[in-house]
Amino acid sequence: MENEVKKHKSISYAKWGYIFIAPFFIVYIVFQLIPLLSTFYYSFFESYRVGTQTVGPNFVGFENYASLFAPDRSGTILIFKYLGNTMIMWILGAVPQLLFSLVLAVIYTSSRLKIKGQRFFKTVMYMPNLIMAAAFAMLFFQLFGNIGPINQIISSNGGETVQFFNQVWTARGIIAFINFLMWFGNTTILLMAGIMGIDQSLFEAAEIDGATSWQVFWKITMPLLAPIMVYVIITSLIGGLQMYDVPQIIGYSTGAPGGSTMTLIMYLNNYLNGPSRNLGMSGALSVMIFIITGVLSVIVYKSMVTNPDKPKKTKKGAK
């Protein structure tokens, strides 16, 4: 990302270039790089509060990491459990979201269908994203509550109350659905932009050659959309790993039921914003989240860009 600096010393106007990009790097170093490095640093220390007293900071080496990976009394390694929760809820939301957005994007950009009122639909689809996630989650919390409208409809039809938030899969499903609803508009617009960036003459040529819509989609749209697809999936993955506000509300802030909706960031929040303000453990956890995010992003990237199509690489720096 930042390896474009310090390449060659020329007497030309390069220094102006550096001056112009300096503000970004200064802000980046002060507000991103230094905190990032200090997180790594703190993760090797014991540092927390007991009441109004501070314990540490004492250097403890990898002890924080060790306790992060120590099994609890039931033998569960919590960080894996919460990573699993996070990934499950992300996949539940992101896969349908991608498929749905892809279908919508293809339909809206189709030169055959020529759908009217595109702007209107784009606005409407994007709308849920403008609502605060917490507010959205509160709305669903009411809707699906034990005495909420959904259950009133169920019980007035003779059904038994469904405790949506006390059962693992309904609770996770609702969280995934909220994320789906909030983000599909954003994804659709990105994919539409990607499709519209494809040379129209390719579609026209295919049409003249008598290709079906299905063939056009698989042979032209999909391959040429791959770079945008990679971008969409990786950003969605990073966003998914940082899932916090929606499960915090739906899971009664304890990750109910049974910690099955507890995400990594909720776990981090318990360490950092609880009475202990445990800088050591939250540092170690943050570092792990950093590594997990990096590894998963590389996996997604590699698995999608192995096809030796040259043009794809050009969009690499989008993130």
Place this chain on the structure above:
Amino acid sequence: MKKKILAAVVAMTSVLSLAGCGEKDTSSTSTPAASNADSAATSEATSATGSEATSGDTSATESGSTEKKEPKLVDTGFTLPEGEDKTFTICVWNDEWKGFFEKYYKVPEGVTVKWVSTPNEGGAYQQKLDQWFENGGKTDDGDQIDLFLAEADYIKKYVNSDYTQDITSIGLSADAGNKYKYTVDACTDSNGKVKGASFQACPNVLIYRRSIAKDVLGTDDPAEVQKKLGSWDDFNAVAASAKDKGYYMTPSALETYRVFANNAEKAFLDADDNFQVPDSFNSWLTQAETFMEKGYTIGCGVWAPEKTGQMGTSKLEAAITDSMTEEEIAAAKANAEAANKYEPGKTMCFFGPAWYYNFCMGQAHDQAMGDWAVCKGPQEAFWGGTWMMVPTGADTPSMTADVIKAFTENDELLSQLVEIDTQYANKKDLMKKYADDTSYGNEFLGGQNDLAIMYEVAEGITWNNDLHTIYDQTFNETLPEQMLEYLNHLVDSSAGVDKETAWTNFYNRLKTVAPQIKTPE
């Protein structure tokens, strides 16, 4: 049309649930106008779903409450001595006490009062305080804190710290005097130094619904009801007969938690930070298990909308008309019960102090005004309370002393607090006067003099510092919530988790709250 109905339902649930939780924050500061608007919104929403029966009597009660006295500023005659800072900085987490202060305390000339409010959610208030005190007791704006408020659940943390100072150092007496002893003990540190004072006492009482008590116990007279609910054994026995009549004994499995917790024989932590379970907790859990299994209560939290609904009126009763035959009524009842175990307005007993039933039972005020009464219940307890703490380094100390004095000793101010804001003041002789006053009555309780009951309960409340930890909030809120999952699992194996898992989850949570605590393997 369907959409309209759905919209009305959504509106109703949001209004009702907001009434449940939100009201605590705005509580005492709400003016008659605000509560009018509140109840108007609620009754509008309820009438949309068909139970109009109650909207009529709400307006009647509202006009009654406007006859109340107008608040009057009390001049303590205090003048700021030379050399003290002219800005009086107070840290609070909501507007409740701020409202009292602004209504009743006349700020001496030349002094500017500066409020710094940080909401309590997620421990944010404590975090801010800690940060400021590490900074020498200065707020973000650089003002020296002159007074801050603390709650029972975390008061110990500040009492036993250097952030607070002895009240005798600002010229106040450490003697309990007319204050309730438990409120003084709560802010006394391990060296016997008193670090603040509370303006209120929060005796917990049993709040019961008169109409249901008549049906179940045959009487709604507080003295008679107390006889029948005077011990936990009696209470549990009555729960069974309430169930037979189709009622819930309590609106939430966690309803009695505070009462048991307040009467604990030991703290959750021993001297070496080992986690231990007090017998009182097990007694509560056993009761909750029985109540859940036998259907005496609802598996929901303390602030859940399911519980709030229990304060309202049964929709079923509204649906029953005079023209219906006995069989039709029985059939309608059976139908409603089978369809919805959350049918509102079917609970007999609630537990809480004055602030709870006066400000957090909005639905009861709107839909069942006067159908309530209080008695002492099975055990004495308190819930909540706000302490005014003296911070170290206060630079307007004589005013800190004057404010604390006014809110603990000034009869003129405190009687307004009692009469206008239905608070229970922390001054025994004053409260005795109200307790003995037969003309005093609370409209919500059908004219019963609740202060007489509270006076009796308050006498029995004790505070032993050894029974409290700096993590009380976790033990009083997070632990029961984790147990609620197990309690729900008891009746529906697809919901929640088993007991062992519930404990494991709590221990895991405790690790994040306090790494030094040793939990059982």
